[in-house]
Amino acid sequence: MFDITFAALAAQVFTGLVLGGILVLMAVGLSLIFGLMTVVNFSHGALYMLGAYVAFTFLGLTKSFWLTLILAPLVVGTLGLLIQRFLIRRLYGRSPDDPLLLTFGLSLVLVESVKVVWGKVGLTVDPPRDLAGAVNLGFMNFPVYRLFVVAVTAVVLIGLWLFLEKTNVGLIIRAGTRDPLMVRALGVDLGRIWLLVFGLGVGLAGLAGVLAGPMRGVYAEMGVEIIIECFVVVVVGGMGSLPGAIVAGLLIGEIVSLTTFFAPKLAEIVVFLVMAAVLLIRPSGLFGEAGLAE
Amino acid sequence: MIRRVAAAVAARPVTSVIVFFAIFPFIVPHTSLATQVLTYGLLALGFNLLYGYTGLLSFGHAAYFGLGAYGTGMALAKLKLASIWGAMGIGVAAAVLGGLVAGFLCLRRRGIYFAMLTLAFSQLLYFIAFHLADWTGGDDGLRGIPLLPLGLPGFSVSLRTPFAFYCFTFVVVSLAVAALKRILDSPFGAVLQAIRENPERAAACGYDVNRIKLASFVFSAFFTGLAGALEALRLTVVPVEALYWSTSGQIVIMTLLGGAGTFFGPFVGALTFLVLEERLSRLIEWWPIVVGAIFMTFVLFLPRGIWGTLLARIAPARG
Numbered sequence: 072m073f074d075i076t077f078a079a080l081a082a083q084v085f086t087g088l089v090l091g092g093i094l095v096l097m098a099v100g101l102s103l104i105f106g107l108m109t110v111v112n113f114s115h116g117a118l119y120m121l122g123a124y125v126a127f128t129f130l131g132l133t134k135s136f137w138l139t140l141i142l143a144p145l146v147v148g149t150l151g152l153l154i155q156r157f158l159i160r161r162l163y164g165r166s167p168d169d170p171l172l173l174t175f176g177l178s179l180v181l182v183e184s185v186k187v188v189w190g191k192v193g194l195t196v197d198p199p200r201d202l203a204g205a206v207n208l209g210f211m212n213f214p215v216y217r218l219f220v221v222a223v224t225a226v227v228l229i230g231l232w233l234f235l236e237k238t239n240v241g242l243i244i245r246a247g248t249r250d251p252l253m254v255r256a257l258g259v260d261l262g263r264i265w266l267l268v269f270g271l272g273v274g275l276a277g278l279a280g281v282l283a284g285p286m287r288g289v290y291a292e293m294g295v296e297i298i299i300e301c302f303v304v305v306v307v308g309g310m311g312s313l314p315g316a317i318v319a320g321l322l323i324g325e326i327v328s329l330t331t332f333f334a335p336k337l338a339e340i341v342v343f344l345v346m347a348a349v350l351l352i353r354p355s356g357l358f359g360e361a362g363l364a365e
Numbered sequence: 366m367i368r369r370v371a372a373a374v375a376a377r378p379v380t381s382v383i384v385f386f387a388i389f390p391f392i393v394p395h396t397s398l399a400t401q402v403l404t405y406g407l408l409a410l411g412f413n414l415l416y417g418y419t420g421l422l423s424f425g426h427a428a429y430f431g432l433g434a435y436g437t438g439m440a441l442a443k444l445k446l447a448s449i450w451g452a453m454g455i456g457v458a459a460a461v462l463g464g465l466v467a468g469f470l471c472l473r474r475r476g477i478y479f480a481m482l483t484l485a486f487s488q489l490l491y492f493i494a495f496h497l498a499d500w501t502g503g504d505d506g507l508r509g510i511p512l513l514p515l516g517l518p519g520f521s522v523s524l525r526t527p528f529a530f531y532c533f534t535f536v537v538v539s540l541a542v543a544a545l546k547r548i549l550d551s552p553f554g555a556v557l558q559a560i561r562e563n564p565e566r567a568a569a570c571g572y573d574v575n576r577i578k579l580a581s582f583v584f585s586a587f588f589t590g591l592a593g594a595l596e597a598l599r600l601t602v603v604p605v606e607a608l609y610w611s612t613s614g615q616i617v618i619m620t621l622l623g624g625a626g627t628f629f630g631p632f633v634g635a636l637t638f639l640v641l642e643e644r645l646s647r648l649i650e651w652w653p654i655v656v657g658a659i660f661m662t663f664v665l666f667l668p669r670g671i672w673g674t675l676l677a678r679i680a681p682a683r684g
Contacts, residue, residue, distance in 0.1 A: 111477050161665055167477045168422045172621065173664045175424075175614060179657030187651050299488050299610065302481040310478065336496045343489035347470055350482070354473040 078211040083332040084325065089217045089286070091324020092224035096279040097297060098304040098316035099231065100272030106248040106311030108265050110159055110170040115276050116298025117178035122147045122280025123289040124189050127196055136199030140223075144278040151273025155266050178294065185291050193290030220282045227278065228317065235313075244268060248311065300327075303346045309359020319357060372679050378628040382542045385632075386535055396527040397599075398643065402636050403531075403538045404595045409619045409631030410545060411588030416617075417626035418549065419581040420561030424480045425487030426616045428467060429460040429586040431608030433593025435494065436460065438507045438603045443500065449513050449524075453594040460590020461583055463490070468582030472575055484610055491608040507603040524598070534595055541591055546628070548584060557581050561626075589616075618660050624670030633672040 101115050112118075126143040133139060154177065162169045197203075198216035205212040235241035246254045247261055255261055280293075287293065304323050308315030323342055331338040349356065374381040390399040412426045437456030440446040446455070471482040494501045501507055514521040515533060524530045548554050556577055559567045568574045597603050606612065615638070623634025641659075645652035667674055 105477075109477065111481065158661070158665070165668075168480065169664060169668070171422070171424075171477065171480055172617065173661055175617070176657045176661035176664060179614070180654050180661070183651050183654040183657065187654070295610070299484060303485055306474070306478060306481060306485070339492040340489060340496075343485055343492075346482075346485055350470050350473050 080332070081208075082211050082213060083328050085213055085217070087325035087328030088321065089220050089324070090328055091321035092221050093279050093283050094297070094300060094304050094324050095317050095320030096224055096227065096275050096282075097301045098308065098320045099228070099313060100275035101301055102305055102308070102311055102313060102316040103244075104269055104272040105305075107244060107251075107268050108159075109167050110269075111167070111174075112269075112272070113171055113174040113298065114154070114178040114181060115174075115273070115301065116294030116296075117181035118147055118151065118273050118294070119276040119280040119283070119297055120185065120289075120291065120294030121150070121181060122277030123196075123284040123293065124185055124194075124280075125277070126281040126284055127189070127194050127289055130196065136201070140278075140281060143281045144274045147277025147280070148270045148274025151277075152266060152270040154273070155269035159269065160262075178298075182291050182294065191291070193288050195288055196284040198285040216285060220286070223278075223282060227275070231313075240264070240267070300342060303342050305356075306346055307349045307356055309356030312356070312358040315356055315358030367675075368679050371675050374629060375676055375679070379539075379543050379546050381629065382632065383539050386538070390528065390531050396531050398639065400527070400531045400534050400599055402632070402639055403534045404592050404599060405619060405635035405639060406632035407538050407541055407595070408589055408592035408616055409623065409635050410542070411585050411590075411592060412616045413620050413625055413627075413631045414545065414548070414557075414588065415581055415585035416620060417624075417630070418554070418561060419557045419578060421578060421582070422480045422617075423471075423483040423582075423585075424610070424613050424617065425467070425483030425485070426585075426589050427608050427610060427612035428483075428487035428490045429464055429589040430593040430596070430612060430616070431487075431490060431494065431603075432460040432463045432586075433457055433590030434597040434603045434607050435501060435507060435593075436590070437594040438510045438597040439500065441511055441513070442507060442509045447513065449515050449598065453591070453598075456594035456597065457587060457590045460586045460593060464583045464586025464590075465579075468579050468586070472578055472582070484613065487608060487613055488610055491605065491610070494605055494608050501605065502603075504605060506605055507597075510597060510601045510603070512598060512601055530599060534599070537591070537595060541588055545588065549628070553577070553580070618656065621660065621663055621668075621670055624673030624676070627670070627673045627676060630670050630672040634670065637671060 097115060097119060101112060104110055104112050122143055125146050126139050129139040129143050130136065133142075154174075158173060158177070159170055162173060198214070202216040202219050204215055206215050206218065235245060243254065243259055243261075243264055247259075247264055251261055283293070300323060304316060304319045307323065308317075308319030323345070326341060326345060327338050330341045386399075386403060389402070390396050393399050393402075408426075408430055411429070412423065415421050415423055433456040435456070436459030437452045440452035440455040441449075446452050467483065467486040471479055471486065474482060495503055497503070498505075512524055514523045522529065522533075524533055549557075556567060556572055559570075560572070560574055560577060564574050567577075593607065596607070619634040619638045620631050621634065622637050623632065624630030638656075641656060642652070645655055649655070663670065669677055
C-alpha cells in the first residue's frame with residue numbers, strides 16, 4: 072500500500088523523538104510549575120519563543136553556540152523570576168484562572184514586543200558548525216544537530232530527576248507539591264521555592280526555544296503553536312506528573328511526526344483526537360492523579 | 366450623575382440595552398462600528414454566561430462563534446439556501462451541537478484543565494476548517510455569502526444599507542438579551558451561580574452539577590453561535606481566523622475589561638475593546654502591546670472590570 076523504505080520510516084521516528092524532546096522540555100516546566108503552585112503559565116510558549124530570539128542575538132554577539140546555549144536560557148529564566156516575583160505573586164489566594172489570564176496577557180505583550188525588537192519577518196539560525204552535517208546510523212543518515220537535541224533533552228531530564236530526588240531542595244519541592252500547608256507548617260519558606268521553580272521551568276522553556284531555533288526557524292508565532300501542543304501533552308500525561316509529561320511528550324512527538332509522514336494534512340488534527348480519546352477512556356490522563364487542583 | 370445612571374441601568378438591564386443601542390448608532394462615527402459593538406457584545410454575553418455566571422473559563426469560544434459563522438455562511442454560499450432565517454438557524458444549530466460535544470468532553474476535567482481543553486478543541490476546529498478548503502475556503506476564508514433580503518411574514522426587507530443591517534442586528538440582539546435575562550432569572554440561572562460559588566454545596570443540594578454545567582455550556586454556545594451568524598452576514602465573508610485561538614482571546618479580553626459576571630459588562634467591554642482597537646491601530650503599529658498591558662492591569666488590579674467596579678461603587682457591600 073505504501074511504498075516506503077525502512078530508512079525513511081526510521082528517520083521519521085527519529086524526527087518524532089526530536090520533536091518529542093522539545094515538547095518534553097516544555098511540558099516538564101509547565102507541569103512542575105503547575106504541580107507546585109497550581110499556576111498554568113500561558114506565557115510558557117512566548118518565553119520559549121523569546122529563548123529562540125535571545126539565542127539569535129547572543130549568537131551574533133558571542134559567535135559561540137555553546138555560550139549561547141548556557142546564557143540564553145539563563146536570561147529567560149531570570150525573566151521568569153521577575154514574572155513570578157512581580158506579577159504571579161500578586162495573585163496568590165485568587166482563583167487559579169487568574170494567573171492563566173494574566174500570563175495570557177503577558178504572552179500577547181511578549182509576542183508583539185518581539186516583533187518590535189526583531190522585526191515581523193522570521194529569522195533563520197544555522198546549526199553550529201561543530202554539529203553540522205549528518206551522521207550515518209548504519210541504516211540511515213541523520214542530522215547531527217537533531218541527535219544533539221535528543222542528547223541535551225536526556226541530560227537535562229536526568230539532571231532534573233537527580234535534583235528532585237537527591238537534593239534537599241528537590242525534597243521540599245516534592246513535598247510542596249503534595250501538601251504545601253504541611254510544608255509551611257514545618258517552617259519552610261515556600262515563597263522562595265515557588266520563585267525558584269518558576270524560574271527553572273521558564274528557563275527550561277527558554278532552553279527548548281534555543282534548541283528549536285536551528286531546526287524550526289525563529290518566528291513570533293512559534294510559541295503559540297507549541298503551547299497548545301504542550302497543553303495537549305499535559306492533559307494526556309496528567310498535569311503535575313513528570314513521568315506523564317515525558318511519556319506524553321514523546322508520544323505526541325511521534326504521533327505528529329508519523330502522521331506528517333503518512334497523511335500531512337491530518338498531523339495537526341490527530342493530536343487533538345488523541346487527546347479526546349484519552350479524555351474519554353482515562354480522564355485524569357495517563358499518569359494523572361484525579362483531584363489535583365480541580 | 367454617573368452613579369444614578371448606572372444604578373438605573375443595573376436595575377433594568379434589558380430596557381437599558383434596548384434604549385442604549387437605539388441611540389448608539391447616532392453617536393458613533395460610522396454605523397458599522399455600532400453593528401460590530403452589538404455583535405461582539407452578544408459574543409461576550411454568551412461567553413459571560415459560562416465564565417461570569419457559571420465560573421467556567423473557556424479559552425475556546427472562537428469554536429462556537431466560528432461554527433455559527435461557518436454554518437450560516439455555508440448554508441447561504443454552498444447550499445444556496447434562500448432564507449436568512451434558515452441559514453442562521455443552521456449556524457446556531459451547528460454551534461449548539463459543537464457545544465454539546467466539546468462541552469461533554471471538556472467537562473470530564475474540571476478546574477484549570479477546562480480552559481486548556483476548550484482551547485484545544487477550538488484549535489481542532491480551526492485546523493479542520495483550514496484543511497477542508499473545498500467547503501470552507503480554507504486560508505482565504507469563506508467567500509461569496511449573498512446578503513439576501515430578510516423575509517418577514519408578508520414582505521421582505523433589504524439589508525444592504527449599513528443602517529438596515531444595524532436595525533436587524535439590533536432586533537436580534539435585543540431578543541437574545543431578553544432571553545438571556547430570562548435564563549439568568551430562572552431557577553436554572555440561580556443554580557448556575559450557586560455552582561460558581563460552591564459546586565460541592567450545589568451537588569449536596571441534589572443538583573446534577575455536571576449536567577447543569579453542560580447545559581450552561583450549550584446555552585453559551587447558542588448565544589456565541591448567534592453572534593457568529595450575525596458576523597457572517599455583516600462581513601459576507603468568514604475569515605478562517607474566526608476559529609483561531611486569538612478570537613477566543615479577544616472574547617476573554619472584552620468580557621474581563623467590561624466585567625465578568627455582570628449583565629451589562631460584556632457590552633461595555635466590547636465597546637471599550639473595539640474603540641481602543643480602532644483608535645490605537647491608527648496611531649501605533651504595536652497596539653496589541655497596549656491592549657495586552659491594559660488587560661494585565663485589569664486582571665491584577667481591577668478584576669471586576671469597568672462595569673463591575675462601577676456597580677460595586679454604587680452598591681457598597683451589603684450585609
